[in-house]
Amino acid sequence: MTVLAQALDAAVDTPRVDWLAIAPETVLFGAAVAIVLGRALARRRPLVDEASFLTALVGVVAAGVFTFVQWVVVDGDGPYQAIAGMVAVDGFAVFVRTVVLIATFLGLLLSAGYLRREGLEAPEYHALMLCSATGMMLMASANDLIVVFLALEILSIALYVLVAFDRRRVTSQEAGLKYFLLGSFSSAVLLYGIALVYGGTGTTNLTRIARFLAGTTLLEEGVLLTGLVLMLVGLGFKVAAAPFHMWAPDVYQGSPTPVVSFMGGATKAAAFAAILRVYAGAFELYRVDWRPAVWALAVLSLVVGSVAALVQTDVKRMLAYSSVAHAGYVLIGVQVGNEAGTTAALYYVMAYTLMVFGAFAVVTVVGRRGDRRHELADYRGLAGAQPVLAALLTLFLLAQAGVPLTGGFVAKLSVFDAAVDAGQYWLALVGMLAAAVSAFVYLRIVLAMYAPEDDGPAVAARPVRVDLAAAVALAIAAAGVLFLGLLPDVVLDFARDATQLLAAGGRAGA
Amino acid sequence: MIAALDITPTYYLVVAAALFTIGGVGLLVRRNTLVMFMCIELMLNAANLTFVTFAKALDDIGGQVIVFFTLVVAAAEVAVGLAIIVAIFRRRQDVTADDVSALRG
Numbered sequence: 001m002t003v004l005a006q007a008l009d010a011a012v013d014t015p016r017v018d019w020l021a022i023a024p025e026t027v028l029f030g031a032a033v034a035i036v037l038g039r040a041l042a043r044r045r046p047l048v049d050e051a052s053f054l055t056a057l058v059g060v061v062a063a064g065v066f067t068f069v070q071w072v073v074v075d076g077d078g079p080y081q082a083i084a085g086m087v088a089v090d091g092f093a094v095f096v097r098t099v100v101l102i103a104t105f106l107g108l109l110l111s112a113g114y115l116r117r118e119g120l121e122a123p124e125y126h127a128l129m130l131c132s133a134t135g136m137m138l139m140a141s142a143n144d145l146i147v148v149f150l151a152l153e154i155l156s157i158a159l160y161v162l163v164a165f166d167r168r169r170v171t172s173q174e175a176g177l178k179y180f181l182l183g184s185f186s187s188a189v190l191l192y193g194i195a196l197v198y199g200g201t202g203t204t205n206l207t208r209i210a211r212f213l214a215g216t217t218l219l220e221e222g223v224l225l226t227g228l229v230l231m232l233v234g235l236g237f238k239v240a241a242a243p244f245h246m247w248a249p250d251v252y253q254g255s256p257t258p259v260v261s262f263m264g265g266a267t268k269a270a271a272f273a274a275i276l277r278v279y280a281g282a283f284e285l286y287r288v289d290w291r292p293a294v295w296a297l298a299v300l301s302l303v304v305g306s307v308a309a310l311v312q313t314d315v316k317r318m319l320a321y322s323s324v325a326h327a328g329y330v331l332i333g334v335q336v337g338n339e340a341g342t343t344a345a346l347y348y349v350m351a352y353t354l355m356v357f358g359a360f361a362v363v364t365v366v367g368r369r370g371d372r373r374h375e376l377a378d379y380r381g382l383a384g385a386q387p388v389l390a391a392l393l394t395l396f397l398l399a400q401a402g403v404p405l406t407g408g409f410v411a412k413l414s415v416f417d418a419a420v421d422a423g424q425y426w427l428a429l430v431g432m433l434a435a436a437v438s439a440f441v442y443l444r445i446v447l448a449m450y451a452p453e454d455d456g457p458a459v460a461a462r463p464v465r466v467d468l469a470a471a472v473a474l475a476i477a478a479a480g481v482l483f484l485g486l487l488p489d490v491v492l493d494f495a496r497d498a499t500q501l502l503a504a505g506g507r508a509g510a
Numbered sequence: 511m512i513a514a515l516d517i518t519p520t521y522y523l524v525v526a527a528a529l530f531t532i533g534g535v536g537l538l539v540r541r542n543t544l545v546m547f548m549c550i551e552l553m554l555n556a557a558n559l560t561f562v563t564f565a566k567a568l569d570d571i572g573g574q575v576i577v578f579f580t581l582v583v584a585a586a587e588v589a590v591g592l593a594i595i596v597a598i599f600r601r602r603q604d605v606t607a608d609d610v611s612a613l614r615g
Contacts, residue, residue: 146576153583157590164594170601176594181546184587185537188553191580192530195560195573199523202568204576 015084020073022087023066024097025137028104031059032130039123052123053112056130060105063137067097075497081143085205088143088277091498095346096140096273100266102480103353104133106473107262110361113467114258117369118166125165129262132158136270145194145204145231148274152190152238155270156183159263163255166371175254182237182247190234196227206282213285225289231278232293238271241297241331242304245324249312252320253374257367260316261360264323265353272330272349280337287337294335298427301328302434309441316374318441319359322400325438326352332431333415336422339499344414346495351399351407351484358396358477362389365466365474382449386464390449392478397442399481402435407484414492522563530556543595547588554584 019026035052042048071094074080079090087093107129115121135155142148160183164176194204200223201209218224233244240248252260279290305325312318330352333345366382366389367373383390399406402413412435419428466474484491533552540546558577565573 146579150579150583153586157586160590160594164597167597173594173598173601177543177598180591180594181537181543181550184550184591185534185553187583187587188530188533188550188557191554191557192560195557195564198561198573198576199564199567202570204572 015086018082018089020066020070021082021089021141022138024063024070024101025134027062027066028059028130028134028137031055031062032127032134034059035123035127035130039127048123049115049121052126053108056108056126057105059130060101060108060133063133064098064101064105067094067101070094070097081207085207086144086147087138087141088206089141091500092273092277092346093141095495095498096269096349097137099269099350099353100133100136100140103262103266103269103357104129106357106361106477107258107266109469109473109476110261110357110364111258112469114256114364114371114470116467118256118371120166120256125162128158128162128165131155132162132263133266136266139270140273142274142277143206145197145206145278148278149187149191149194151270152274153187155267156187156238159183159259159267162259162263163251165259166256169254169371171254172256175251178247179251179255186234186237186244188234189230189237193227193230193232193234196223196230198227200224200227206277210282210284213283225286228279228283228286228290229293232275232290232297235271235275235278236297239268239275239327239330240320240324241327242300242324245301245304245327248324249308249317249320252323253314253316257316257360257364257371261357261364264319264356264360265349268323268327268330269349269353272334272345275334276342276345280334280342284337291335291337294331295424295427298328298331298335299430301325301331302430303328306434306437306441309438313376314374315363315376315379315445316360318376318445319356319363322438322441323356325434326356326400328434329412329415329431332419332424332427335427336418336424338418338422339496340414340418340421342499343492343495344411344418346498347414347488347492348411350491350495351411351481354477354480354484355396355399355406355408358474358481359393359400361470361474361477362393362396365389365464365470366393368464376445376448379445379448380451389464389466392474393449394446395478395481397446399485401439401442405482405485407481407488409485410488410492411484519563519567522559526556526559526563528556529553529559547591547595550587551584554580 035055038051039048070089074089074091074094079088081088108126111125115125132155135151135158138154139148139151142151160176160180163179164173166172198204200218201212203209203212237244283290301324305321305328309318309321309325312321330345330348333341333348335341363374366379395406399408402408416428416431419431530553533549533556536549536552537546540549558580561573561576565571
């Protein structure tokens with residue numbers, strides 16, 4: 001059959017669209033379009049800002065409701081694939097979508113006060129955030145490499161603009177340019193990788209790839225393996241895994257802080273969802289080939305992330321490097337590659353999203369007008385002037401360090417546990433050493449905050465105002481981190497169910 | 511003389527790989543942001559060429575459809591990327607990456 005004839009055939013046979021499968025994305029994107037339309041049609045500015053903020057919040061909540069409905073369906077009838085196998089509706093997607101929605105909701109709350117403080121109020125900000133969240137949600141359920149690519153671009157292109165959103169700050173635009181150049185570079189590498197995998201397997205559908213690999217012995221695997229490596233590079237950029245992390249410190253430092261608090265966790269969650277689905281799912285049979293590569297990425301991220309954070313004096317850069325290390329911990333879970341590893345990675349992503357949001361939320365508030373008081377010295381004596389903020393930041397930093405009773409502890413423990421169970425002793429050891437080194441970084445910030453005032457000029461002594469929305473967001477994040485630490489079983493069970501439902505979906509291959 | 515040459519899919523794949531490499535190396539060595547931008551386009555189109563070649567070789571329409579998606583994505587990227595570059599250019603009348611260095615690193 002010629003290609004043209006095939007095209008004519010295909011034109012008759014359009015796939016049925018299962019709207020529930022893409023309902024959360026549709027709602028989010030619909031809210032974004034509504035905001036942009038409202039902005040274009042309405043005349044009175046102040047009302048438009050408030051209306052767009054409310055529309056965005058309603059959109060996120062509605063998407064959350066649809067995600068819950070999906071969970072009920074998946075829990076009852078089992079996972080399924082929709083729209084010609086392009087998207088998978090399973091527990092895994094629901095879990096990652098929940099993480100993304102939490103990050104988006106908190107990010108929106110935090111941004112309200114920030115935008116007012118910096119005089120940047122614009123409905124487009126909310127629309128872009130929702131667009132980015134749409135891409136992340138889609139990525140969580142992508143069951144086709146092309147959907148992975150499209151979702152990655154939807155989330156990235158909106159983020160490029162968000163990072164460069166602060167028009168008056170040179171650093172913000174520079175961060176936008178750097179993120180754009182390196183982000184598009186990584187997208188191109190990912191796309192070329194997908195092209196090679198398509199050449200090697202004859203399809204971009206993950207289920208069909210898994211079936212093809214199970215039923216065929218490839219004599220010539222060079223193209224396929226090159227494709228796998230290039231895809232890992234592309235996705236590695238997105239999760240900021242060393243050695244593909246160079247953009248992270250600059251982008252984290254330069255972009256508006258609420259944007260970092262949103263993208264830090266949510267982008268990683270989405271990209272790790274794709275990594276897990278592609279590598280631990282579709283290419284499970286090629287574990288022997290990709291596990292060493294992921295091992296190297298994990299070790300490098302852990303070492304580079306925790307060591308480079310030591311020498312930074314800018315708090316945002318410190319947290320950026322520590323995010324590289326955190327990517328390393330999640331990669332340990334990915335590397336293990338079995339059910340326990342995936343569960344641990346999912347739980348880690350959830351905990352990390354809350355921890356990183358909280359930390360950057362406090363940094364946003366403490367940064368004051370101009371968003372530039374981020375030197376370690378600016379945190380001196382913060383505890384005296386702002387005891388609550390200092391305590392919250394301490395909580396989030398200790399959680400990132402992995403102190404017991406916080407979500408970070410359980411997250412690290414489950415990752416190491418999975419690694420040791422799988423016999424990856426070296427990986428667990430490197431992880432533990434990195435955790436010890438990172439703890440020192442976090443303690444530096446905490447000690448600066450609780451330093452006695454006579455120790456130097458108390459720069460942070462002047463009180464800062466925390467608006468209501470940001471306070472609510474901080475409270476939710478803090479409660480979440482403590483909840484994950486004190487009652488980890490609830491979310492761990494959720495993650496485990498999610499993993500099992502993924503596995504079932506992958507094998508059934510609807 | 512040339513007509514006797516049998517052009518197999520491998521030729522196209524090699525050209526695509528070469529284009530991709532040129533784009534990647536160009537992105538790393540060139541310092542003008544507009545040229546870096548063009549290098550990214552080159553890489554995306556190398557991937558497109560690979561898709562089309564494999565689609566032809568595998569006799570599968572999927573690979574050709576993907577190219578349309580990629581083109582749309584590339585167009586969206588151009589719009590956003592040029593907007594950022596213009597915003598910076600307005601400020602400093604120059605788009606050389608080395609001068610964009612208010613951030614360390």
